Amino acid sequence: MRRRKFLKAVLAGVLLVAAGIRSRFVAASAKSLFLHGIASGDPTADSVILWTRVSVASSQAVDVNWRIAEDRQMTRIVASGDTRADAAKDFTVKVDAGGLPAGSTLFYQFTAADQRSAVGRTRTLPTGAVDIAKLAVVSCANHPAGFFNVYREIAGRSDLDAVVHLGDYIYEYGLNGYASDNAEALGRIPEPVTELRSLLDYRLRHAQYKRDPDSQAMLASLPLIAVWDDHEIADNAWRKGAEGHQEDDGEWNARRNAAIQAYFEWMPIRGRPRGSRSRIFREFRYGDLASLIMLDTRLYGRDRQPNAGPDVDEESIESALDDPKRRMLGRRQERWLRRRLKNASDTTWQVLGQQVLVTELISANLEPLVDPNGPSSIPKELLQSIIERSKRNTPSVLDAWDGYPLAREDLYADLGRYATNPVVLSGDFHTNLAANLIPKDADQPVAVEFMTGTVSSPVLADVFPEYEPNSVRDATLEQNPSVKYLDTKHRGWLCLTLTKERCSGDWYLIDNILSRDYKSWHAKTLSVRAGEIGKGLQA
Incomplete structure (x- = not known):
């Protein structure tokens, strides 16, 4: 073992022991x-x-x-x-x-x-004729970044049926990692202080999140329907690895299995850990009104992202994007989804709860809009590479369905063939967004997408230091006419309301996570009428 790795291992061990002692001390003394x-x-x-x-x-x-x-x-x-x-x-x-x-x-x-x-x-879920269902939709809760004021808002509502969490329920980074600049000042230092790798690590982090009072208030007031995304394991994970997993992090399967075991222990979810075959895709029926079909776009069947791995260049990215064998869900989950859609044809709405952005999002040219040397929540080198690639007006989020365009077309075909009123929920992008999902060579949507913002993780506007406020948002909307709502500056949550007549999305935003003194407001409502998916979202 190299000296650097040895010292790193020793330090990590000391910190883990200290964190474990602290955790046991709290339990013993409380x-x-x-x-x-x-x-x-x-x-x-x-x-x-x-x-x-x-x-x-x-x-x-x-x-x-x-x-x-x-x-x-x-x-x-x-x-x-x-x-x-x-x-x-x-x-x-x-x-x-x-x-x-x-x-x-x-x-x-x-x-x-x-x-x-x-x-x-x-x-419990209703049966028979159901007039209305209301779901709170959330994603991306980063404990060291700030307070879970969004959870507090949801806990105060009395008209909701469940909370749908689309992933990044925890984050795996250590102190001085992503979004931890204010951790010490807020008293939200990660436990353990190192990045998560072992079963003990993941257990301690879940325990810290579960001790948060706002999280406790929400979880005690409503049933949770959750799926994982990447940060429950490692950044930009796929079925055989992760961009955030390096050689000195140990063996990938061991890390993944530890994260999955801790997730099943610490979350109110059915099923059991089974390593690479662990299943979190499942269905919830609200009588004859809606079928909520939860998917795993992260671990179960996802192939590697086209811009990840060694020797990546524009040619290799384009080759990967054109490869019909590359899948997001995997063939087995795709077949399962088709069966669920067929069986849900007797409900008014078929709602897919999944992790990542579905609509195609073409990047506007960021060079005249963004200061490459300005303050950003991502490393300077990464920001500069994003700006450079944006000049070609290519799809901008290759960890999302934009990185799997042929699999997305297959998904659209299945929705058009088997679903009557399909709605897709998404998170991960740290942005409040709504879009019409339009297949290639089509002129009307086959489904609509509602994206929830972030609970506390940095918002998309934190990535791009703009020369002029809202310029990236405005240019993105102009570049992508299928996107009907975009807020890149605020954290918040989505309230999805389903009736026999329409499906509506209401975005509730907050202005502050660095204090428990914050303001919240209703920002936007968009809806689609049953039987009129082809007309798309309406104000």
Whole structure:
């Protein structure tokens, strides 16, 4: 082992031990056994996943009781049971509670060692005729970047049915990594302070996020329907690696498997970790109104990004973009999606919940708009390369579906063939956006896309130091007429409202993540009428 690697390994080990000691000390000294809150997720018409973690000082297993009631006072019990928390799953508890009434608001609570958790609220899915469903859609929550004020906003709403999280629920970077400039001042130093590589690392980071009070408030108030994106594992991940995974980070499969195991332990999600075959694509039905089909565009079947890897140049990128074998979902997930779309033909809306931008986004020429030496949230060299490539007005986000254009055309064909009113949800891009999804050689959309902004990660405007405010946004809109809304400056969330007549997206934005004193406002509403997808989004 080289001396640099040896010293790096020793330092990382010391920091990990220190972080682990701190975590155990907090658990041992705190009065509550439920330091990481409670959560529910993956609702069906008669069941829901209940989640918590029991924080104990010893390594002995702990008996845990759970109850579900019709009232917040927990007197009208409809289901209950016992389980155990143990070290094998980091003392997390997940219960698939069944036998529940459909379309109901319910309350739940855990008890361990004579201590009771807070009371949480959840909802089961409705059956039969359903008039309305409302979903909060979020992505990209970076703990060291700032406060989760977006989560606090959602927790304060009483009209929502669930939270749909499209990924980057955690970030893997260490202190002094991406978006951590204010971490020390805000008291949000990453735990552990190093980049995540091992199972212990990922567990500690999930634990830190789950201790956040705004996260706890949201998770205790609504069921969560979540999928991972890349930062739950490593930056720009694909099925066999990641741009953010280097040789001295260890073996990729071991890192990926550790991240996946921690994710299944710490999230209220069905399923189990199975390495490269781990499945998070699944379906949720809101009666005859909508089918919510969650996809994995990140790990399960994605081929390598065209601009990643050794010896990349414009010729190799163009060759990759023209390769019909390159897939985003993988053939097996594509077949699964087609079956789900066929089965959902009896619902008014078919909603795809997936991670990344779907619409083609041609880059405007950034050279006259952006100062290459100005302050940016990305390295100067990367900013300059983006500016240089933009001069050719090429697709700008090759980690998204723009990097898989032939697979995207196949997706559009499936939506046109099997779906009646398809809607696509997306995140990852740190931008609030809406677009009509128009296939090549077509003149009308086959679906519409609603993109949620970021919870706390840097916004797209932080990447580009503009000479004139909003110039990149305006030039991008002019270059891409299918894009109907674009806000690159603000963090926020998307409220998706589904009725038999229309599907509407409402963007709620905030002005500040560096303080809990912030302003929020409703910024935009766009909708599409059922049976009129071809007319696209309307104000």
